[in-house]
Amino acid sequence: MVRKIDTDVSRFKKIVKGQIKKNLKKYIKQGELIGKQGKDLVSIPVPEIEIPRFKFDFSKGKGTGQGKGKSGDKLGQGKPQDGNGEAGETPGQHILEVDVSLGDLAEILGEELELPKIEPKGNNKIKSVKDKYVGIRSVGPESLRHFKRTYRKALKRMISSGTFNPENPMVVPIREDKVFRSWSEKQIPQNSAVVIYMMDVSGSMGEEQKEIVRIESFWIDTWLRSQYKGLETRYIIHDSDAKEVDKETFFRTRESGGTKISSAYELCMKIINDEYNFAEWNVYPFHFSDGDNWAGDTEKCIEILTNDLIPRSNVFCYGQVESLYGSGKFIKTLEEHFADSDDVITSPISNKDDIYRSIKDFLGKGK
């Protein structure tokens, strides 16, 4: 049953979505959504939408309170509650947490950043098989017996054969009356994608740089998840050696060694070769670093990229986070080498304000 309040709630949510869209830049920058992520829902704090009224500027008036303290004493944290309705309310005082599904959030992101839909490769190659109950048949297991139809058939038979007694309306189905549900197998094309995040965790990557990566990966996941049925994520950290870790470790680890980017690319290749058939999977390697690399290693990186990684990926993305220590050379090398290639996207990120633009860089090509 649709409750009356549901209509009003959904109208309200529609307005909230408009607000989120308007403030998306802010939400992206602050990254406050990530901590509030459930399985399919994100809790988004929005200022309560107030219907405007003519009202007093509270900060210029005086309120009434109860309690101890002499003139000039501060009143605890924040603004004291005032029992007198309007006079005591300041705008934005109530923050409302609204649950928005990740799908909706992706939709908002897509609309606001004008992201093109992704044309998946490996179309229809992976098919998942699903049973759907679509018809009936006369044989089958008891557990699938269609009660209503069985009953109706028995009733029909009894009436036509004259054995039905309206005084004692008992209907007894016999074997021929029984009707069972039947199913057919349906093949559903499924596009699967894997995102492989690689991050430099050498000493030069600080907390703020990692926060930026964390925020970016949240939005990238959200968007790609809306485009593919199944999305897998893998995480690789590297300094001079690379290893695969889980998500939590990925964002927490800090090493102090030097940097050898090629180690990460090699591991990435290994994962793809071992587990993801690139003809069927949409592969998205994302690499974030501050652009520092061990001298002499860059050539090797280019070699792996050109020969192996790029041909196997939908697109290779490199985000260079500005840090105090990084030389920031790597992005230039990549840009020089792959200037004509559509398959490599690079994006410099100097601070949190750039995240918005950078997400658009990565996802804006629809690959």
Add this chain to the structure above:
Amino acid sequence: MFKSSFTTELKEWKYRIEKIAEEFDLDFFPVIFEVLPFDELNQIAAYGGFPTRYPHWKFGMQYERLSKGYAYGLEKIYELVINNDPSYAYLMESNPLVDQKLVMAHVYGHVDFFKNNYWFSVTNRKMIDQMGNNGNRIRSYMNKVGYEEVEDFITNCLSIENLIDFHSPYLKRRNKPYETEIEKVESKVVKFKSKGYMDPYINPKDNSKDVSDKEKETKVVNFPENPERDVLLFLIEHAPLNNWQRDVLEIIRDEAYYFAPQGMTKIMNEGWACFWHSKIMTAKILSDSEILDFAEHHAGTVAMSEGSFNPYKIGLEIFRDIEERWDKGKFGKEYEECYDSIIRAEWNKNLGLGREKIFQVRKIYNDVTFLDEFLTPELAERLQLFSFWKNPYSADYEVYTREFEKVKTNLLKQLTNMGNPIIEVIDGNFRNRSELYLVHKHDGVDLDLNYARDTLMNLSSIWSRPTHIETINNKSKIFYSWENEKFITTKI
């Protein structure tokens, strides 16, 4: 719509509480209790107690807030009672019995107040039906002209729903003394002396008519004639609206007037209900084992949380104080003029007028007059009342003063016009271009600029011409306008 589970046990308690309330001379409408699970209670509360109300997203927002508040354990609704004959009151299913009893007793206090307080005398006692009809009408408009269009218009109307004249329902202005136009005019026309039968020939009617026409032309007619505080009424009468829009505006206005007395008597109404729930509960309703729970919840309701103003507590204490003072005769000239604090404290003439007095008070007062008359310096001290402000230098909220006169004046100011700025229409044909001119009667506190801007925008979409409001900002006269989709500020 909802399934209520008012158990036999609760029913028995209802009758007992009702009987005790009657013995205390409370006089109430029949009360119908409904017991609902929290989610359904939240739904009803979101609609302000009227589940059949018109659709609008603000109710959805309310509901979201209530459900979240409940889910996080921050708040839950204890009581919800509707001013209607019969009155409806809702109880939350999950509350323990002692709470249900307390709420029921509290409800009888409210219903007595609804029925007898003068300020409620003009409210529609069949409001539940009325709200249902209003809801249906609005829904039918939505079907005809479109959901969003109607909803947006409602939002615009709600934006100015506080611009009504809260006192107008209680005024019955006498008609002006009888005086016809002709008589007025004739007194001004120079008349030649004539005998009665010759008068029509010597002083022909035409002559006097000419003068009256001229009078009319030269006389500047104000529009509205007198400043109009009921801005909604002015719009209903003069704004270029469709029939459905006018009807929607009327509905919003009616509902605003219906809810107004509840805002005007918040402190009194809650105080009165608390006064009576504690009297009723301690008279034969509580079992021994429930006393502690009751004491805890009662204390919770009237607790003074540090810094904040609790209308339940203030109202209750004032009613108790009045009862005590009139019982002991602590009033009148003799008492007022006694300045010896020891004699004052021990003053007792055993008059026993307390009960009679509080019933009289609940009949004729509202929050402003109630506090004005009965908030004494002793009470203010006991209730630890203070004024606070946002210190412009430190930007912190600070205790401003505890001086009784200042605290009281400030409190009364806050309650005046239910805490709304006083705003009047003074010209509906401003600049002779049918622009709307409002004046904010400034009494010390400025308008919130951001809100004023958005409200003006909504108002001008109803008026469909530019709108202006004159007010004072930082001690200088200023003029806010919404013109050509823009907000303009002009210093005067």
